[in-house]
Amino acid sequence: MSDRFEDLTHLVYEASLDNSLWPELISELVEEVHRARDSRFLESPRQIEAETRGFENLSRHFRRAFSISERVVGLQEREAYLSSILNSFAFGVALLNEDGHVLMANRALYEVLPAPVSQGEEVQVFLPASGEGQLMSQCAADVNRSGVALEYQSQKDGVADIIVLPREEAARIGFPPIAASVVISSGLQTHMGADHLARQHKLTRREAEVLRHMGQSYDLREAARRMGISYESVRTYLKRVYDKTDTKSRNELAALLAQSPLMAVRTQEALPSVLFQVRNRITLRDGRQHEYFCIGPEDGVPVLVFDALSGVTIDMIGYPQRCHDLMEQAGVRLICPCRPGSFLSDPFDMQSLRDFASDVRELLNHLGVGQAGVLSVSFGSGSALAVTHELQDRISKVVLSSASYPFYRHENWRELDQFYHMSCILGRHWPSMLRQIIPFLVRSILQNKERYFDRYCRRSRSADDIRILSCPVIRRRTAEMLALRTASGMEGMVEENLLNAQGWDFDPSDIHTPVEIFQGPDDNVAPMQGAELLAQHLNNATLTILRGKGHYHHIENWPWLAARAAGKDMAPDGLRYDIPEF
Numbered sequence: 001m002s003d004r005f006e007d008l009t010h011l012v013y014e015a016s017l018d019n020s021l022w023p024e025l026i027s028e029l030v031e032e033v034h035r036a037r038d039s040r041f042l043e044s045p046r047q048i049e050a051e052t053r054g055f056e057n058l059s060r061h062f063r064r065a066f067s068i069s070e071r072v073v074g075l076q077e078r079e080a081y082l083s084s085i086l087n088s089f090a091f092g093v094a095l096l097n098e099d100g101h102v103l104m105a106n107r108a109l110y111e112v113l114p115a116p117v118s119q120g121e122e123v124q125v126f127l128p129a130s131g132e133g134q135l136m137s138q139c140a141a142d143v144n145r146s147g148v149a150l151e152y153q154s155q156k157d158g159v160a161d162i163i164v165l166p167r168e169e170a171a172r173i174g175f176p177p178i179a180a181s182v183v184i185s186s187g188l189q190t191h192m193g194a195d196h197l198a199r200q201h202k203l204t205r206r207e208a209e210v211l212r213h214m215g216q217s218y219d220l221r222e223a224a225r226r227m228g229i230s231y232e233s234v235r236t237y238l239k240r241v242y243d244k245t246d247t248k249s250r251n252e253l254a255a256l257l258a259q260s261p262l263m264a265v266r267t268q269e270a271l272p273s274v275l276f277q278v279r280n281r282i283t284l285r286d287g288r289q290h291e292y293f294c295i296g297p298e299d300g301v302p303v304l305v306f307d308a309l310s311g312v313t314i315d316m317i318g319y320p321q322r323c324h325d326l327m328e329q330a331g332v333r334l335i336c337p338c339r340p341g342s343f344l345s346d347p348f349d350m351q352s353l354r355d356f357a358s359d360v361r362e363l364l365n366h367l368g369v370g371q372a373g374v375l376s377v378s379f380g381s382g383s384a385l386a387v388t389h390e391l392q393d394r395i396s397k398v399v400l401s402s403a404s405y406p407f408y409r410h411e412n413w414r415e416l417d418q419f420y421h422m423s424c425i426l427g428r429h430w431p432s433m434l435r436q437i438i439p440f441l442v443r444s445i446l447q448n449k450e451r452y453f454d455r456y457c458r459r460s461r462s463a464d465d466i467r468i469l470s471c472p473v474i475r476r477r478t479a480e481m482l483a484l485r486t487a488s489g490m491e492g493m494v495e496e497n498l499l500n501a502q503g504w505d506f507d508p509s510d511i512h513t514p515v516e517i518f519q520g521p522d523d524n525v526a527p528m529q530g531a532e533l534l535a536q537h538l539n540n541a542t543l544t545i546l547r548g549k550g551h552y553h554h555i556e557n558w559p560w561l562a563a564r565a566a567g568k569d570m571a572p573d574g575l576r577y578d579i580p581e582f
């Protein structure tokens with residue numbers, strides 16, 4: 001094997017252990033593909049045979065490295081899932097090592113024992129009888145010496161809300177052997193169990209309030225003070241609680257409260273998108289589930305949104321109120337159909353980008369929409385134009401922002417971003433490799449989003465892109481939306497990328513719907529020359545160059561772009577989106 005292939009093989013295995021190296025690996029692969037295509041030495045049969053063996057060996061190492069990477073990432077994801085599950089519990093859990101220091105703790109424990117736990121420092125608790133302070137490491141030593149679980153207080157004048165389990169007891173319950181002892185706290189969410197019991201036994205508002213105070217271990221006089229009623233009234237309410245729950249004492253009531261399954265679950269505030277009913281689903285004729293997002297006034301002009309393949313431009317899930325208010329000003333209702341295999345839309349074996357048109361037609365029929373405008377962003381332009389090609393009777397106007405056109409080949413690909421490298425080079429000349437790389441690139445972004453964005457900003461020529469992508473909210477929400485988009489798998493994203501990369505199987509000149517293209521001259525993901533070529537190939541298109549802009553201007557410009565897709569004559573910058581503060 002030549003030195004080139006040996007170096008690439010080493011990089012392949014390095015990337016399998018360090019997901020942050022995938023962008024560098026993609027660049028090197030593209031270099032090799034171009035070198036092989038342009039090399040004059042390929043005219044020699046011996047050279048052709050050597051190059052073929054080199055690529056075959058490299059592909060074999062790729063498969064092995066992917067297997068390694070999948071196992072490593074799988075372990076990391078399982079650890080993240082475990083952490084997520086533990087953090088859903090209202091009671092706190094911490095595993096201690098032999099020295100009594102915290103190995104791992106969930107979020108609920110931080111609420112009881114805040115700063116020292118998260119900082120790995122010594123934690124002080126208090127003995128229930130005397131209120132005397134004691135270090136957690138000493139508590140762990142005491143319970144392991146006696147073999148008996150002991151109770152402690154997190155506050156000097158509080159109640160006993162912490163239990164330290166010895167190793168044998170923790171192992172019997174099922175905690176891992178690495179835990180020399182385990183700390184369990186009651187957390188701050190005991191009212192959930194009380195609310196559950198209140199509904200189950202049809203308690204009145206006051207009776208339920210007394211039950212919650214009993215769950216917090218308050219005595220009757222303290223409960224009366226907190227409720228603003230007399231001591232006798234509290235006694236009366238408590239007696240009614242005993243009667244309705246068939247208990248006879250506070251101990252029996254506490255035992256019943258502890259048995260409530262909701263005691264273990266943390267309360268979660270409803271997501272804003274749930275309150276706005278942004279996410280919706282319909283069942284298609286073939287039985288598949290199709291998810292779509294919807295925001296804006298009911299009587300607004302409908303506009304279909306085909307977002308970028310990563311999907312974060314119009315964040316109607318994270319910030320629905322902001323999106324709704326802007327669309328109310330514009331008189332637009334946004335409808336974002338989720339492509340097969342993305343978000344909660346079931347996957348579908350698409351042979352063409354045009355195959356998605358039937359899903360969109362069913363959605364429009366379901367919503368009672370006769371005609372709609374279309375707004376697409378970045379690599380979403382392929383799906384947007386494919387659907388328009390098939391549904392010209394239903395599409396009134398198309399607006400493309402930072403449009404990608406796979407038939408354009410840039411003269412100096414090295415100055416462009418890795419997404420161009422993947423779609424227009426690897427996707428075209430080595431599609432099997434692209435199919436394998438995409439899942440790992442997505443994981444790389446999810447696990448190393450700061451490094452990914454920093455890398456893009458270093459290579460970008462656009463000061464506007466750098467400003468936008470340096471925003472912490474955009475970085476955080478891009479990763480979160482990408483995780484949501486691929487939560488059910490990456491098959492949909494992989495297939496759409498491949499269909500885009502292989503070139504559209506429809507003629508843009510057959511589209512007679514008016515099309516407006518807005519492109520930044522400093523776009524290094526979808527170069528402006530590609531947009532110019534696309535505008536020439538479309539039958540009824542205009543191209544507007546946005547001076548000083550790069551690829552990601554639509555993160556702030558999408559409101560006026562959506563208004564134009566709705567047929568409104570709104571000038572650029574007529575209505576902009578202000579990125580929320582972190």
